[in-house]
Amino acid sequence: MNERWRRVASPLLTLAVLLLIWEAIVRFYTVPSYVLPAPSLVLTTLVADAGLLWSSLLVTLSITFEAFVLAALGGVGLAVAFSLWRPIERSLYPFAVILQVTPIVAIAPLLLIYLPQPLAVLACAWIVAFFPVLANTTLGLSSVDHNLLALFDLYKASRWQVLWNLKLPSALPQMLAGLRIAGGLSLIGAVVAEIAAGSAGAGSGLAYRIAESGYRLNIPRMFAALLLLSAAGVAIFFALSALSHLALRRWHESAVRRER
Amino acid sequence: MNPPGTKIVSLRNVGKTFESGTVALDGLSLDVHAGEFVSLLGPSGCGKSTALRIIAGLSVPSAGAVEWPFGDSKIGFVFQEPTLMPWADVAANVRLPLKLAHGDEAQAQIAVRQVIARVGLAEFAQSYPRELSGGMKMRTSIARALVTEPQLLLMDEPFAALDEITRFKLNNDLLRLWQDLRRTVIFVTHSVFESVYLSQRIVVMTPRPGRVFAEIAIPAPCPRDERFRTSAEYAGYCRQVAEALSKAMAGGGT
Numbered sequence: 087m088n089e090r091w092r093r094v095a096s097p098l099l100t101l102a103v104l105l106l107i108w109e110a111i112v113r114f115y116t117v118p119s120y121v122l123p124a125p126s127l128v129l130t131t132l133v134a135d136a137g138l139l140w141s142s143l144l145v146t147l148s149i150t151f152e153a154f155v156l157a158a159l160g161g162v163g164l165a166v167a168f169s170l171w172r173p174i175e176r177s178l179y180p181f182a183v184i185l186q187v188t189p190i191v192a193i194a195p196l197l198l199i200y201l202p203q204p205l206a207v208l209a210c211a212w213i214v215a216f217f218p219v220l221a222n223t224t225l226g227l228s229s230v231d232h233n234l235l236a237l238f239d240l241y242k243a244s245r246w247q248v249l250w251n252l253k254l255p256s257a258l259p260q261m262l263a264g265l266r267i268a269g270g271l272s273l274i275g276a277v278v279a280e281i282a283a284g285s286a287g288a289g290s291g292l293a294y295r296i297a298e299s300g301y302r303l304n305i306p307r308m309f310a311a312l313l314l315l316s317a318a319g320v321a322i323f324f325a326l327s328a329l330s331h332l333a334l335r336r337w338h339e340s341a342v343r344r345e346r
Numbered sequence: 347m348n349p350p351g352t353k354i355v356s357l358r359n360v361g362k363t364f365e366s367g368t369v370a371l372d373g374l375s376l377d378v379h380a381g382e383f384v385s386l387l388g389p390s391g392c393g394k395s396t397a398l399r400i401i402a403g404l405s406v407p408s409a410g411a412v413e414w415p416f417g418d419s420k421i422g423f424v425f426q427e428p429t430l431m432p433w434a435d436v437a438a439n440v441r442l443p444l445k446l447a448h449g450d451e452a453q454a455q456i457a458v459r460q461v462i463a464r465v466g467l468a469e470f471a472q473s474y475p476r477e478l479s480g481g482m483k484m485r486t487s488i489a490r491a492l493v494t495e496p497q498l499l500l501m502d503e504p505f506a507a508l509d510e511i512t513r514f515k516l517n518n519d520l521l522r523l524w525q526d527l528r529r530t531v532i533f534v535t536h537s538v539f540e541s542v543y544l545s546q547r548i549v550v551m552t553p554r555p556g557r558v559f560a561e562i563a564i565p566a567p568c569p570r571d572e573r574f575r576t577s578a579e580y581a582g583y584c585r586q587v588a589e590a591l592s593k594a595m596a597g598g599g600t
Contacts, residue, residue: 233429236404240423241446241494251445255433337432337474 123306146291153211161219194282211275222264226257262330361409372555385541393556422491428483481512559594
């Protein structure tokens, strides 16, 4: 209990100290708010602009969520197709890698030309998020215990039985690890695409608010929006970690608490 | 079920050469009769596990043939490791072969419960593999092999990784199961003592490439128990088998 308390308390204490120093410096040197707003001002802006920021947050979150779901379906689906039909893996995997290593900031402007804006933003977020799901699930599907495979072979299991009863459950830990990464990346992809689209107008997500506030030198609002974005990222990470823990807690080493 | 004593499977000059060029088996011939307990004994790497996998149909011989005079038998296989699905509890692991065969659900339930009780794990049906000891995992593995009521049980050094106390206990339990169920068992081991304790017949194999070097009958009566393990009779058989094994290792011809 003491240990757990300390794990929560130490970073909070660090944060509090840093914020106090920040506040003190801004007040002492009377730094103008368009250079560096004090934490207290960021907080009051957050409250004052709550309506605006909240609706922007919802826009960004819904894009993130859609991209995440599509990345999960696409990544797992493609990994399953790869494991069932080797030729598909040989012909598609290199392109998945190319898509992954090309910086998304460079792809986004192109997508914005060819796709309507909401779709382009979604596509960007998806491109960034699907690869870790694909790569991790592929790894999981191909590292099944070979003796268990032999056992399924002995009992003349069909390909689908092997997939459903053996490969998918044994790939679950890696799949969940991939999803956890994809959650954060969906948010990053959505933000990058929104910023790229921002100059083209018509955006209303949090990233667009940050870009717009920047043009208007409304720095406190930039910080407030940034704060909301990191909070959203942290929430996504914890939600997916909790999901992973729930799914694995009965059997996987990573989720089992050992008494010492 | 075949009447005791009739041939259930024959290996005819079976050879196996792997893609790497390793010759695991060369001219292995062996008859196994219904109801008997046969051990394949040899040094590690002599191809005894390969022979077992060929009998199970998990590996294809590169020469010779496997003959089933009365048609294919149902086979149960026990690997060296327990080979359990970590995400499934004991009951679900044991039920797997029936599930893959799309059998009747209610009958499967009964069969699973019975076989789990038979290997002494009735209280652990809902436990997950990581909660079990090494011996209990192996019992689960044996229960899974038995749940389809196979006529032929193939065991690939199943107790090699267990401590001696657990191994002796499982040896006795296996002998009791074999006597109660009247199955045929082919048991691969590299332990002279274990093979003598369990078997009616021991097939001593040569180092790679594996062939039959000698067949030794162990006519000691069944049931056997811990007293047999310390008897002069047991020691005599062990000496006889150990001598054959060292001759086989030295590469001496028959």
